[in-house]
Amino acid sequence: MSVLIFVDIAEGQVKKASLEALSYGAKVAEQLGTSAEGVVLGTPKEDLAALGKYGVSKVHHVNNPALDHLDAQVYTKVIAQVAQAVSATVIIFPNNMDGKSIAPRLSARLKAGLISGAVALPDTSNGFTVKKNVFSGKAFANISISTPVKIIALNPNAYPVKAGEGTATVEAFNATVDTPKVKVTSSTKASGEVPLTEAEIVVSAGRGLKGPENWGMVEDLAKVLHAATACSRPVADAHWRPHNEHVGQTGIAIAPNLYIAIGISGAIQHLAGVNRSKVIVVINKDPEAPFFKAADYGIVGDAFEVVPKLTEAIKKLKGIS
Amino acid sequence: MKILVCISKTPDTTAKITFTDNNTKFDTNGVQWIINPYDEWYALVRAIELKEKDPSATIHLITVGGADAEPIIRKALALGGDEAFRVNADSHDSFYIASQIAAIAKEGAYDLILTGKETIDYNGSSIGGMVAELLDLPYISLASKFELDGSKATIIREIEGGEETAEVNLPVVVSAAKGMAEQRIPNMRGIMAARTKPLKVTEPIAVEALTSVTSFGLPPAKAGVKLVPADNVDELVRLLHEEAKAI
Structure with missing residues (x-):
């Protein structure tokens, strides 16, 4: 048995x-007294052995250019093959855009x-129970899984990155890869900016x-804080x-370390998307x-007076002139 | 073209969230129920728009829920859709619900199955992917645009910090996010017509749920806001740096 972690890569x-x-996943493996192993699909540009720093002993790499773009149907079949080969009892996904496409398919x-x-x-003291957000962050639920194999999709910014020492063994995994039915024709990425769901600090207005x-x-304020807007x-x-x-109940739900809200009244639907932020600062007249x-x-x-001053004060703190 | 739209009933976005029975049940007392916004504003309205372009298309709606879900599915029919199914079962397990939808979908041989990207109560984002897997169909999640040219769909989906354009041939399962369509209000004609549209109630197929809710809880309340005078921004920066350690 093992804990298998899907390592999502972009470009x-x-x-x-x-x-x-x-x-x-490394911590879950420690709880269960087993090993943590990663799985990477497609063509990474990074040294996969270095993922050992995060606690995995092995990385299974399915190297096939057909996997460079996400087709959840194809990905699911490949991950299922790896999961069965390593007798995974717990499979972990990031609950990001790709994780939300693949994890439910693999579950079914x-x-x-x-x-x-x-x-x-x-919580493995009595069965297998995991805490998750429900009602768009207004509450949480403890959900227990009754099946032998369990899948967890972890919310971004819910568990800290823990880097230590270690190198993972990288093994090529020879999987049957179907021809994708989904053809990705283009992608646009706001380059140089911090993706909203991954940002440690978010400045919102x-x-x-x-x-x-x-x-x-x-x-300007977001820039000095290296924050997403x-x-x-x-x-x-x-x-x-x-x-x-748009963050909020019908937009994106985020959980940064710091959320700065400028000129937002704070309707209940907005709070639902941001109330998991660790620290919230509100500027409102x-x-x-x-x-x-x-x-x-x-x-x-008045935001028009306070925000530029705040930017200057942070520059001073960070020694940026 | 046959379209199936999955509809879920959720508490209103302003509903107060409390629990009963020793924190094991959602307290539905005084709760207003609505169609899950993603199912309604984006999935259903986009289906209606597709039918407006191609009047030969048919739209079926499906919900998995008890008799208390009927006003919601009627409301959805008032917006649009030709007929509806209600699978008479109450469950919070995504796999159980997806299996019920897949069983009906298999019979109907749909070209397009639309869901909202998630429900605003259980936030699972799971039904679309599970239905797709059970039917062995391609799946595109978090779609913010959906265009159809014959049997080829062009879909824009959200990715971290951007978006991706993909092409896929029908049949396909798509989960709808903001941007796919604009919210509509049902008109009187739609409301009257909905009363006579067929609503078939079927009994669920036998499926084991894979998960169950053990308990609910509310996040701890904030200690209270610390106000800093507007002319002392330096103090806010000091607090964020030294006390909150957030910058």
């Missing part, structure tokens, strides 16, 4: 969510219970900014900002804004 690079999944294929959106290590032309100061629903609906920046109740730190004041 050859191992994603941060995968490093979290590896660290989490292997008849293995799936917990998606896990936020803590499994709402209608209080009055118009899309005022986003420069938000981007986000927005509230009305802002995305008014096309001031792209839809992929209305002292009655409901967001202050969910915040750790707040400034009641």
Whole structure:
């Protein structure tokens, strides 16, 4: 038996969510007294042996250019072959865009219970129970899996990356790979920017900014913090900002270490998408804004005055002139 | 073309979340139920738009739920759709639900199966992928655009920090995210028509659930906000750096 971790890569690079999944999987293996092993599909540009740092003893590499783009149907069959070959009893995915495509398929294929959106290590004291977010972050549930093989999709930013010493043995895995039916024709990526779901710090703004032309100061603040930018629903609906920046119940749910909300009143639907953030800072000129109740730190004041000053103060702290 | 849209009933987005029976059950007292927003605003409305372009298309709706799910499926029929199925079962296990949908879908030989990207209560994002696997069909999740040219679908899906365009031939299962369509309000004609549209109630097939809810809980309340004067931004930076260790 073993714990198998799916290592998601993008353009050859191992994603941060995968490093979290590896660290989490290594800990689960330790709990169960077994080994943690990784599986990589496609053509990585990184040295896979280095993944040993995150606690895996082996990395199974299925090297086939047909796997360079995600076709969940093809991926699922390949991962199922690896899982069976290594007698995996627990299979871990990052609960990111790719994980959400593959993990449910694998669950149905292997008849293995799936917990998606896990936020803590499994409790194995009485069965196998994992805590996950429900009601869009307004609550959590402990879910138990009754099947011999278990699948966990770990929420981004829910478990810290733990890097130590170690090198993994990299083994080529010879899998049957179907011809993909899904053909990826193009992809666009906002280069140089931090992906919202992986960001440690997120700077977000709402209608209080009055118009899309005022986003420069938000981007300046995000830049000094190496943060991703986000927005509230009305802002995305008014096309001031792209839809992929909308955080909230019907947008993207995030859990960064620091969330700075500027000119956002804090409707319950918005809070649902961000209330797993570790530290929340609210800047709003209305002292009655409901967001202050969910915040750790707040400034009641005009964003147009406060935000540029905040950017300068952070530059000073970081020694950037 | 035959389209199947999966519909789930969820609590209203402003519903207060509390639990009963020693934190093992969601307290439905006073809760308003709605069609899961992703199922309604994006999956169902996109299906309706496809039918508006190709009137020969048929749209079937499916929900897995008890009699209390009927107002929701009728509301969905009021927006659009030709007929609906309700599988008479109550479950919170994604595999159980997906198996029921797959059993009906197999009979119907659909060209396109649409789901919302997740429900706003259990947030599993699992039904679409499971149905696709059970039917051995391709699956594209988190689609923000869906265009059809004959039997070739062009789909834009979200990826970390960007998007990806993919092509796939029908039949396919797609989960819908924001951007795929715009929310619509049912009109009086639709509401009247929905009353007479066929709604077939079927009994579930025998399937073992793979997971079960042991207990629920609420996140710990925040200690309270620390307010910093607007003219002392340096103090906020100090607190974030020294106390919260967030920067």
